[in-house]
Structures are given as structure tokens and as C-alpha cells.
Amino acid sequence: MKIFSLSSEVAPFAKTGGLADVAGSLPCALKRLGVDVSIGLPLYRSVKEGAFDRETVFRGLQVPLAGQTLAGNVQAAETEEGVPVYFFEREDLFDRPNLYRAGEGDYYDNLERFAFFSLAALLFARSAGMPFDVIHCHDWQTGLVPAYRSTLFRSDPFFTSTSTLFTIHNIGYQGIFPREKLSVCGLPPETFHPEGIEYWGSISLLKAGLVYSDALTTVSPTYSREIRTPEFGLGMEGILQKRSSVLHGILNGADDSVWNPAKDSYLSSRYDLDHPEEKIVNKAALLREAGLDPGLLERPVLGMTARLSHQKGCDLLLGILDALEALKVGIVILGEGDPAYEGALRKAAEKYAGTMTVTIGFDEALAHRIMAGADIFLVPSLYEPCGLTQMYALKYGTVPVVRATGGLQDTVEEFDPGSRTGNGFKFGPYEPGAFLDAIRRATDLWSDREAWETLMRNGMRADFSWNRSAEQYLDLYRSLVAARRRP
Numbered sequence: 001m002k003i004f005s006l007s008s009e010v011a012p013f014a015k016t017g018g019l020a021d022v023a024g025s026l027p028c029a030l031k032r033l034g035v036d037v038s039i040g041l042p043l044y045r046s047v048k049e050g051a052f053d054r055e056t057v058f059r060g061l062q063v064p065l066a067g068q069t070l071a072g073n074v075q076a077a078e079t080e081e082g083v084p085v086y087f088f089e090r091e092d093l094f095d096r097p098n099l100y101r102a103g104e105g106d107y108y109d110n111l112e113r114f115a116f117f118s119l120a121a122l123l124f125a126r127s128a129g130m131p132f133d134v135i136h137c138h139d140w141q142t143g144l145v146p147a148y149r150s151t152l153f154r155s156d157p158f159f160t161s162t163s164t165l166f167t168i169h170n171i172g173y174q175g176i177f178p179r180e181k182l183s184v185c186g187l188p189p190e191t192f193h194p195e196g197i198e199y200w201g202s203i204s205l206l207k208a209g210l211v212y213s214d215a216l217t218t219v220s221p222t223y224s225r226e227i228r229t230p231e232f233g234l235g236m237e238g239i240l241q242k243r244s245s246v247l248h249g250i251l252n253g254a255d256d257s258v259w260n261p262a263k264d265s266y267l268s269s270r271y272d273l274d275h276p277e278e279k280i281v282n283k284a285a286l287l288r289e290a291g292l293d294p295g296l297l298e299r300p301v302l303g304m305t306a307r308l309s310h311q312k313g314c315d316l317l318l319g320i321l322d323a324l325e326a327l328k329v330g331i332v333i334l335g336e337g338d339p340a341y342e343g344a345l346r347k348a349a350e351k352y353a354g355t356m357t358v359t360i361g362f363d364e365a366l367a368h369r370i371m372a373g374a375d376i377f378l379v380p381s382l383y384e385p386c387g388l389t390q391m392y393a394l395k396y397g398t399v400p401v402v403r404a405t406g407g408l409q410d411t412v413e414e415f416d417p418g419s420r421t422g423n424g425f426k427f428g429p430y431e432p433g434a435f436l437d438a439i440r441r442a443t444d445l446w447s448d449r450e451a452w453e454t455l456m457r458n459g460m461r462a463d464f465s466w467n468r469s470a471e472q473y474l475d476l477y478r479s480l481v482a483a484r485r486r487p
Contacts (some may be wrong), residue, residue: 001477003030003037004132006121008114008141009099010041013052013077013085016099018252018388019169022219023138025255028081029470035477038130040121042094042113043075043087052077054087058128061088063120066184070116074124088120111177114205115185118144119152126158133484134477136165140175143209144185147197150212151188163480166213168206170385171227171234175205199235210239214480216247217473219386220407224249232383248476251410253466254391259371261396266368273460276397276453279372286373289366290332290357300446301330302439303374303398305367305389308337308345308360313380313403315341319432320439321348321356327443331356332370334363371396376442380427380435384408390424394459399452400424401438411464415455417445423459 007023009015027037047054058074072090079085088094093113100106107113122145125132137145146164153159179202182192187208192198197208210216218224224247226232228240240247257263261279262272268285271278280297287296302324306312318341324331331352333345342360349358359366371377377393379402386407390400394411402408404426415422427438446452 001035001134001481002130002132003027003035003134003136003477004040004121004125004130005037005136005138006040006118006142006145007138008041008117010039010085013047013050013087014041014044014099018386019139021255021388022167022169022252024079025253025466026470026473027083028079029253029466030474031081031083032467033470033474035474038084038086038132039079040086040088040117040124042117043089044099045095045097046099047087048095057086058124061120061124061127063116063123065112065115065119065186072116072120074120074128086121086124088117088124090116090120111175111181111203111205112184114141114175115144118142119148119186121145122148122153122159126156131158132162133481134163134165136167136473136477137209137213138167139169140173140204140206140209142166143175143205143207144187145209146212146214147187147191147208151191152186161481161484163214163484164212165215165217165476165480166209168210168216168218168227168385171206171218171232171236173206174199174234174236177203177205179203207236207239210236210243214246214483215476216240216243217250217476218247219250219252220410221249221251222409223383223385223406226383226406249410250469250472250476251407251464252386252388253469254388254395254464256395256465259368259392259395261372264368264372266365267372268369271372271397273457276456276460279397279456282369282372283375284373286332286369287330289369292330292332292357293354296330296355299328299330300375300443301332301373302376302378303332303370304378305334305370306379308335308341310338311382312337313378313382313430313435314338314345316380316430316432316435317378318344318348320436321352323436324439325352325355327440329355329443332374333358334361334366334370335359336361371398374398375446376401376439378439379403379408381405381408382430387411391462391464394423394462394464397456397460399442399455399459401435401442402426403430403435404428411462415445415458417451420451420454421458423455423462
């Protein structure tokens with residue numbers, strides 16, 4: 001079975017967020033299962049500047065778009081695991097400082113850029129004689145690939161046995177462009193209608209993927225149900241309801257080669273399920289690094305690493321800081337985002353100096369040390385398609401307190417003191433009081449050291465590796481191949 005995974009960003013080559021982590025980790029996990037998988041992404045400036053060995057494998061690829069033919073090249077490299085990676089080169093489109101944005105706004109020609117990438121990937125596969133059983137597309141930037149497969153290449157014998165799979169990483173990113181740009185992407189005019197790529201008078205590349213793919217996935221079972229409702233679907237719930245029979249929720253995996261307290265080079269002391277007592281060494285080190293009262297070693301310490309935004313629940317956190325101070329807990333926060341939240345949290349850290357610290361920005365090493373040194377990890381998201389930090393927290397024996405939405409609902413089970421089952425604490429209503437109640441349940445249990453250690457161990461035993469997720473994707477690929485072969 002041959003799989004072509006297409007994404008606008010792939011770690012470690014080009015990254016702005018979690019999409020890159022998934023698009024980089026899943027193919028490597030598939031290769032470990034014996035799948036013949038390749039990766040495709042644009043050749044950005046950041047790739048050229050990186051220390052990646054590349055060679056040109058195809059010159060002069062002819063890509064017809066907007067009434068003209070654009071020439072491009074294809075370069076190749078490999079991941080550390082040996083997965084082939086193909087970079088699609090067109091300097092005027094991709095040799096830029098950033099992947100998607102200039103200053104405060106998106107690049108004006110993002111439609112042209114990702115239409116070129118999408119069409120070039122299909123043309124390269126055909127020109128190089130590389131038939132794929134499944135082309136796996138990630139988010140709106142590759143939404144045109146299933147549309148091209150179903151329209152421009154509908155009768156092309158080379159793609160007769162090729163199925164498309166489209167993964168929704170965040171329904172909020174919809175790739176909206178003016179209808180006047182329909183000719184730019186090269187789709188037939190008849191695709192512009194409510195059952196096609198038309199979205200409230202505009203073009204949506206996300207909708208193109210939703211409509212034309214043979215199957216759809218999103219990044220958790222709960223989120224796959226949520227996005228079929230008006231509350232979470234953001235206008236796409238109608239098409240998702242119609243396509244619910246081919247929509248699957250598969251949890252993302254967590255990279256346990258990076259997030260593993262037994263191997264983590266950022267920590268003061270490594271630990272594992274058999275020796276969780278070493279976690280206290282990391283707590284003491286975190287308190288010193290953060291400049292917090294050393295007496296907090298005898299109190300619960302709450303950690304949070306997140307984009308500082310409304311979606312991540314920052315307003316809920318700000319609404320309960322006085323109550324948390326009364327609980328005599330420590331608070332360590334790392335993140336950046338909305339300037340209003342950054343400023344409010346800075347002021348709070350000044351007010352609660354000694355018990356609360358806020359670091360604005362992103363610091364990979366500090367993120368690991370917070371994960372290891374905190375007792376409790378906060379993820380109060382308004383919505384969360386999958387979420388990874390709660391999985392990392394469980395692996396590190398740091399008990400998550402999360403809102404019951406999306407992947408948070410699927411990965412965190414409320415702890416039952418009677419049966420000693422469960423791995424964290426959850427709250428439902430998006431309200432400060434509900435959030436505070438969940439934190440109180442956690443801090444109340446913290447004083448029962450035997451119960452708390454059981455809770456920690458429950459989380460550390462959980463398997464959220466990419467191998468588990470890759471097996472589910474492999475089953476889906478097989479079903480697509482079987483369906484394509486049926487007469």
C-alpha cells in the first residue's frame with residue numbers, strides 16, 4: 001500500500017503549530033508499521049535555511065493555473081526514519097519569511113500558492129510514475145487535492161485506483177477566498193455551488209476537502225461529533241452531517257520520544273512509572289527557576305502552557321485567580337498570544353508575586369520543566385479538537401484538569417476516589433465556577449498522598465503513542481483501497 005501525505009507544514013522541516021507535528025509524526029509511525037508512505041510539502045525559505053540534505057529529483061514540472069503554465073521543481077529528502085519527503089519549489093510563491101502571513105495579515109496570494117502545491121503534487125505523482133493508493137490531505141491548504149482528483153483527473157486512468165482522505169485539524173481554519181478567484185484554482189465553474197466549494201458566496205478550500213474526499217477524519221472522536229453541531233461546526237455542520245457516514249474521529253498521538261520523563265534531557269531528574277518519587281526533585285527545581293516561594297513544595301503547584309487566547313480558557317483562569325490564591329497553591333504559566341491576556345496575566349503575577357509567575361513567549365525547555373515540576377496541569381479550553389498537552393501531562397504524572405470538550409473529553413477520565421479509577425478531573429460548563437470546582441477536587445485529593453500516587457500512576461500508564469493512532473489510520477486506508485477495488 002502506497003500513501004502520499006500532503007500538508008502545508010511538516011515537522012521538523014516547517015512548522016507554525018500542531019499541524020506540523022501530526023504531519024511529521026504520523027507518516028513515521030506508519031512506516032514503522034510497514035506502510036510505504038511519502039510526504040509532500042512546499043519548499044519554503046525555512047526549509048532551504050535548515051540543515052536538511054536535499055536533491056532535485058524533477059525539473060520543469062508544468063502546472064497549468066489561471067490560464068498560464070507555471071514551472072516548478074521537486075526536491076527530495078528523508079526523515080530520520082527514512083520516510084521520503086518531496087518539496088515543491090516555486091520561488092515566487094514559497095521563498096518568503098513566513099509560511100502563511102506577512103505582518104498582521106495573510107499573504108494576498110495564498111489561494112494561488114496552495115493551488116499550485118495541490119495541483120503540482122498530483123502532476124508530480126503522475127509524471128514520476130508514482131501511483132498512490134491513498135492521498136492523505138491535511139487541512140484547508142490541501143483541500144483542492146480531492147477536488148482536483150474528482151474533477152480534473154476524474155477520467156485519468158493513472159488515478160483510477162487512488163482514493164483521497166481529508167483530515168480536519170481545526171474546523172475554524174476554512175481557507176475562504178473571493179469567488180472571483182475561482183479561475184485561479186483551475187476548477188470547473190460548475191463546482192461553485194452550495195453542494196460544491198461555494199460558501200456564503202465565497203470559495204472555501206476546507207469545504208472543497210469536505211465535499212470531494214472519499215473519507216474524512218478529524219483529530220478526536222468527540223470533536224468529530226461536535227463539529228456536526230451549530231455550536232462547533234462554524235457553518236460546516238450541514239455538509240458534515242451529510243457526510244457523517246465517512247467521518248471518523250482518530251486521536252492524534254503524542255511523540256513519546258520527545259515527551260517522556262524517563263528520557264527528557266531538560267529535567268533536573270528523570271523518572272518513570274516505577275520511580276515517580278523523583279518528580280519532587282523537578283518540582284523543587286521549577287520553584288527555584290520560577291522564583292516562587294520554596295514553601296510551595298508542600299502545596300499543590302498548577303502549571304499551564306498554552307496560547308494565551310479566549311479559546312484556551314484564559315478568561316476562566318483570570319476569573320478565579322483570587323480564589324486560587326486563597327487555596328494557597330502555586331501557579332506557573334508559559335505562553336503568548338492575545339496582548340490583552342498577556343498584560344492581564346503579567347499584572348496578576350505582580351499581584352501574587354511569590355506564588356504566581358508568568359513567562360510570555362515560548363520556551364521549549366521551560367515547557368518540559370513545567371510539565372515535570374507541576375502537580376496539576378490546566379487545560380480549560382472553550383473547544384479543543386484534540387489537544388496534546390493533557391497527554392504529555394498524563395505521561396509526566398501531572399494530573400490534568402480539563403474542560404470536557406473534544407480530545408480532552410476522550411483522553412481524560414474523571415478520577416473516582418472509591419474505585420481509584422480515572423486519570424484527572426473534568427468540568428462541563430464554560431464557567432469560572434465549574435473550573436474552580438474541578439481544581440478544588442484536585443487540590444483536595446492532593447493531600448491524600450496514597451490516592452494521589454494512584455492517580456499519577458493511572459495517567460502514566462496510558463498509551464497515547466502514535467503507534468496506536470497509526471494502526472487506526474491504516475485500517476481506514478485499507479477500507480478505502482478495498483472500496484475502490486469493488487466493482
